[in-house]
């Protein structure tokens with residue numbers, strides 16, 4: 001029921017309030033002599049994890065286990081630790097304790113905890129909190145999306161999303177008028193990164209002759225990489241970014257973002273621009289906010305996926 005969803009939103013905000021000061025403490029301690037201890041080694045030098053990610057996830061997870069006894073949990077660090085966390089129809093909290101860990105380590109302020117709740121495998125409540133910028137993004141299915149500060153009541157004191165659209169037309173006529181967000185991702189093997197770089201190049205190239213055949217989309221106004229899937233999605237939800245395109249997101253990166261973007265009037269689609277059912281989105285393990293189709297030459301293009309906004 002709506003009342004239940006509202007109470008889950010309250011609980012999600014409560015979790016954000018618990019996590020915020022801990023994330024902030026870690027963010028501010030990066031110049032301390034113990035800084036080296038911040039990093040926990042993973043196999044890939046571009047895929048960072050810190051003691052703070054683990055600490056925040058543990059805290060949030062035990063709060064959920066204590067207060068929402070019948071609910072399930074999927075978290076980035078829990079899965080990284082080897083636990084099996086399959087998605088079921090049961091209410092499931094899907095959490096990234098620190099989305100934008102590389103930003104967190106470097107002191108770049110696009111860092112957030114991302115807390116999503118699915119019921120019947122569909123995201124229905126989303127809370128994304130950036131404690132560095134004190135931005136709290138919230139949404140409940142059917143009730144709109146809001147941006148507020150952590151101590152404000154989102155609906156009474158916050159602002160409904162999107163805040164504004166930079167273009168007069170509600171729908172973008174072409175990618176050449178768009179500000180686009182994307183990411184290189186943490187997997188830097190040639191065969192993974194080359195098609196992504198090619199797509200970004202195709203979006204940026206000015207001369208039609210520079211573009212891959214059949215993929216001339218015109219050069220975008222600009223490309224931005226905020227370094228956090230949640231923050232990229234919230235830029236779309238605010239009407240600052242027209243399209244966010246990434247290959248290789250995980251469910252904890254995007255679960256909360258999906259419901260907030262949708263409630264802000266945006267769309268989340270698969271690689272071919274199709275609206276996907278949420279079950280498909282969330283059981284895929286690795287899935288995208290807006291994913292590109294693979295070209296025959298292995299390149300990818302966001303052209304068919306321009307659907308960040310209705």
Ligand code: IPD
Nearest residue numbers: 098099100101183185227228229
């Ligand atoms: C990552 C960030 C990054 C995106 C990756 C995510 P993490 O999350 O959001 O910007 O490119 O797809 O996995 O590792 O910082 O939690």
